[in-house]
Amino acid sequence: MTNVMRRLLGREYPVAVGGDGPYVIDAAGRRYLDAASGAGVSCLGHSATRVADAIAAQAHTMPYLYNAYFTTDAVERFAEALVAATPAGLDWVYPGSGGSESMDGALKLALQFHNENGEPGRTRFISRRQSYHGCTIGALGVSGNLIRRSLFEGFLPPHHFVSPCYAYREQGDGESEADYVRRLVNELEQAIIELGPENVAGFVAETVVGATAGCIPPVPGYFQAIQAVCQKYGVLLILDEILAGAGRCGTYLACEQDGIIPDIAVVAKGLGAGYQPLSAILVSDRIVATLAGGRGFFFHGHTYNGHATAAAAGLAVLQEITEQDLLANVRRQGELLREALTDKFNQHPHIGDVRGRGLLVGIELVADRESKQTFAPERMVWNAIQGTAMDNGLLCYPGFGTVDGTRGDHILLAPPFIITEAQVGEIVDKLASAIDRAIAGTA
Numbered sequence: 001m002t003n004v005m006r007r008l009l010g011r012e013y014p015v016a017v018g019g020d021g022p023y024v025i026d027a028a029g030r031r032y033l034d035a036a037s038g039a040g041v042s043c044l045g046h047s048a049t050r051v052a053d054a055i056a057a058q059a060h061t062m063p064y065l066y067n068a069y070f071t072t073d074a075v076e077r078f079a080e081a082l083v084a085a086t087p088a089g090l091d092w093v094y095p096g097s098g099g100s101e102s103m104d105g106a107l108k109l110a111l112q113f114h115n116e117n118g119e120p121g122r123t124r125f126i127s128r129r130q131s132y133h134g135c136t137i138g139a140l141g142v143s144g145n146l147i148r149r150s151l152f153e154g155f156l157p158p159h160h161f162v163s164p165c166y167a168y169r170e171q172g173d174g175e176s177e178a179d180y181v182r183r184l185v186n187e188l189e190q191a192i193i194e195l196g197p198e199n200v201a202g203f204v205a206e207t208v209v210g211a212t213a214g215c216i217p218p219v220p221g222y223f224q225a226i227q228a229v230c231q232k233y234g235v236l237l238i239l240d241e242i243l244a245g246a247g248r249c250g251t252y253l254a255c256e257q258d259g260i261i262p263d264i265a266v267v268a269k270g271l272g273a274g275y276q277p278l279s280a281i282l283v284s285d286r287i288v289a290t291l292a293g294g295r296g297f298f299f300h301g302h303t304y305n306g307h308a309t310a311a312a313a314g315l316a317v318l319q320e321i322t323e324q325d326l327l328a329n330v331r332r333q334g335e336l337l338r339e340a341l342t343d344k345f346n347q348h349p350h351i352g353d354v355r356g357r358g359l360l361v362g363i364e365l366v367a368d369r370e371s372k373q374t375f376a377p378e379r380m381v382w383n384a385i386q387g388t389a390m391d392n393g394l395l396c397y398p399g400f401g402t403v404d405g406t407r408g409d410h411i412l413l414a415p416p417f418i419i420t421e422a423q424v425g426e427i428v429d430k431l432a433s434a435i436d437r438a439i440a441g442t443a
């Protein structure tokens with residue numbers, strides 16, 4: 001019996017009772033190596049004592065105060081540490097409790113910026129196919145994830161989608177990287193012109209595409225060219241780093257590796273490492289100055305914005321990342337993981353692509369390696385892999401609709417930042433046998 005309305009109604013779930021570094025332990029005593037950090041969240045693993053202690057200490061001192069009346073030392077120090085971790089240019093932190101919530105806030109921030117700036121007509125956003133920005137109506141409204149939108153399409157705001165930067169499928173044969181970038185950037189420029197630049201508030205993109213299409217990093221030069229077009233037309237660049245940020249890609253923000261700083265970035269999942277629900281909108285000075293010089297406050301706010309206990313957890317997570325030099329480990333183990341997967345699946349008939357950045361890694365499955373044809377969606381190969389991996393004591397994050405919302409299967413890997421080389425080997429071995437068993441089992 002349960003009173004919990006579960007994700008899959010009617011499914012039995014194992015009960016998790018404990019954690020040991022990157023391992024999860026269930027009520028039957030089984031251990032699972034968590035190669036996905038849940039859904040890209042638990043970047044310090046499941047037994048980070050120092051973070052738990054920081055939470056307890058804050059809860060004993062001052063658990064929460066409404067931020068319309070007070071600030072707290074916890075929130076101030078968290079914001080200071082977060083700004084220190086991120087590149088110069090994003091100097092303001094608007095804390096929240098989850099990715100979708102902060103993405104909605106980011107959209108409203110862009111709208112208010114243009115309003116204060118004397119351009120209230122800029123109310124449209126452009127985003128990309130095969131993207132996910134959250135499940136609240138605003139964030140879902142700019143998400144290109146067709147499955148998640150499907151039931152609510154009629155209630156969603158007008159949207160305009162352009163192509164993702166998905167080289168494995170969409171870069172032409174014989175098309176150079178530079179030509180591919182030019183084609184994508186032209187598409188964005190045409191979209192802005194079509195909507196009328198005076199109507200466009202922002203362009204929204206995941207720096208590295210996450211769960212919708214299986215970890216697709218942009219090709220070199222893409223975001224620099226995209227940013228130049230945005231700037232040409234006064235369109236704000238809003239990067240969704242809810243999954244890819246907070247160190248997951250080996251630099252604190254993933255976009256540092258693309259040589260750009262957006263106007264607004266949103267971070268969430270790894271920010272509280274799962275110890276507290278925590279997110280943040282990172283905002284450039286120009287935007288904050290414009291609001292300060294206009295109405296003087298942000299027309300937005302949730303009761304839990306600036307939660308002291310969540311901020312204490314976020315600060316402790318940032319301290320762990322710095323003191324254990326975890327970004328260096330993310331870069332090192334990420335490279336090892338991608339190399340090991342590439343070696344292992346070099347000749348595999350059903351692995352089409354291994355890709356990613358840092359410890360955000362995607363594997364795209366195919367029925368046929370040459371033609372890149374996908375498995376029949378009814379086979380639900382992705383779903384079978386989740387089961388066979390769990391049987392092997394491995395947690396990964398498979399998904400479907402990789403190519404166009406319907407066709408395609410992929411596996412997302414996002415191990416905790418504390419993962420060791422031996423554990424990387426364990427992931428690859430367990431995953432390889434899980435994939436083979438799942439494909440055979442659904443044939």
Ligand SMILES: *Cc1c(COP(=O)(O)O)cnc(C)c1O
Pocket residue numbers: 098099100101103132133134135206210211240241242243244268269
């Ligand atoms: C998870 C995710 C979101 C939504 O965040 P929630 O915390 O689930 O609301 C938005 N964008 C991306 C890229 C994500 O991975």
